[in-house]
Amino acid sequence: MIRPLPFADALSVLRAAAEETRLRILALLREGELSVSDLTDILGQSQPRISRHLKLLVEAGLVERHREGAWAFFRLVEGVSGLLEPLAAAMDRAAPPLSEDRARLQAVRAQRAEAAQSFFARIAPQWDRVRSLHVPEATVEAAILDVLGPGPIGSLIDLGTGTGRMLGLLAPRATRATGLDASHAMLSVARANLERLGLSRVDLRQGDIHAPPFGRGSFDLVLVHQVLHYLDDPARALREAARLVAPGGRLLVVDFAPHDLEFLREAQAHRRLGFAPEQVAGWLGDAALSDVRVRELAPSGEAEHRLTVTLWLAHERSAVAAPAREVA
Numbered sequence: 001m002i003r004p005l006p007f008a009d010a011l012s013v014l015r016a017a018a019e020e021t022r023l024r025i026l027a028l029l030r031e032g033e034l035s036v037s038d039l040t041d042i043l044g045q046s047q048p049r050i051s052r053h054l055k056l057l058v059e060a061g062l063v064e065r066h067r068e069g070a071w072a073f074f075r076l077v078e079g080v081s082g083l084l085e086p087l088a089a090a091m092d093r094a095a096p097p098l099s100e101d102r103a104r105l106q107a108v109r110a111q112r113a114e115a116a117q118s119f120f121a122r123i124a125p126q127w128d129r130v131r132s133l134h135v136p137e138a139t140v141e142a143a144i145l146d147v148l149g150p151g152p153i154g155s156l157i158d159l160g161t162g163t164g165r166m167l168g169l170l171a172p173r174a175t176r177a178t179g180l181d182a183s184h185a186m187l188s189v190a191r192a193n194l195e196r197l198g199l200s201r202v203d204l205r206q207g208d209i210h211a212p213p214f215g216r217g218s219f220d221l222v223l224v225h226q227v228l229h230y231l232d233d234p235a236r237a238l239r240e241a242a243r244l245v246a247p248g249g250r251l252l253v254v255d256f257a258p259h260d261l262e263f264l265r266e267a268q269a270h271r272r273l274g275f276a277p278e279q280v281a282g283w284l285g286d287a288a289l290s291d292v293r294v295r296e297l298a299p300s301g302e303a304e305h306r307l308t309v310t311l312w313l314a315h316e317r318s319a320v321a322a323p324a325r326e327v328a
Helices: 007-017 020-029 036-043 047-059 080-090 098-131 137-148 165-173 184-196 234-243 263-268 277-286
Strands: 063-068 071-076 154-159 174-181 203-206 219-225 245-256 289-297 309-316
Touching (some): 007 020, 007 047, 007 080, 020 047, 036 071, 047 063, 137 165, 137 289, 137 309, 154 165, 154 245, 165 174, 165 219, 174 184, 234 277, 245 277, 277 289, 277 309
Parallel strands (some): 154 174, 154 219
Antiparallel strands (some): 289 309
């Protein structure tokens, strides 16, 4: 939604945009977030020059900056950037210089995707081994969509987003989607995967799940998918996740039921060998959430060493009249 701007602020915004390189940067950022390195490659200008233009755009309130390790990424600010939307829509993107910028943007994204997939190819065999131990990913994803229901999601955050698979599933239904992960390498994989799906406007941030850099009540849906078993203090992580849930919002946890596959500690760095339904439900209740509903997806057949996937859906307490715990 475009927020009204005072006349002086609107004039400042238009002045900031009224320069060739800055206008090209704004047109590029409409396609998704980019780093300084990306912009120097696309625009063929020096890093100090690009950084100077970005600084002016940030000061004008058109662009926001966030760090990801040693990298800095830039994206359009929601709302205020809408002041320039009619101008941006009127520009001919099929003609130079915007057509050339977009072509170089696609080349930069292709290089980024290749690097990300090269990294993931090295770790994929480990992931595939875990996937082989539980029900297919498609079954888990169908259960997630079922428990969330068909309605709009609103604002979404995926804590510990990894490859961005859950954002790819849910972001199209969200008004705003954010992914948080501690690993810059995994965020690079997520960014490439989401761009491939046409979801380049998803906000990806580097940060600690135990201290997410967002205000209380910032999201309508908070997702913690296959993350808890890596953590030393999963209860603390859920308290922080619950803090992000907006009034009337929901928190969805997906993880493994208790198991005895000790090799996962060494081979996959699992800290916890699954969680009992009542254990996570109790943590969610302690975090001031209620109406916790549990669904278990047990593997079929007689195969040995198989994992059960459990879903816990909890609600912010103002959303329910009579708190209850239910196993479905």
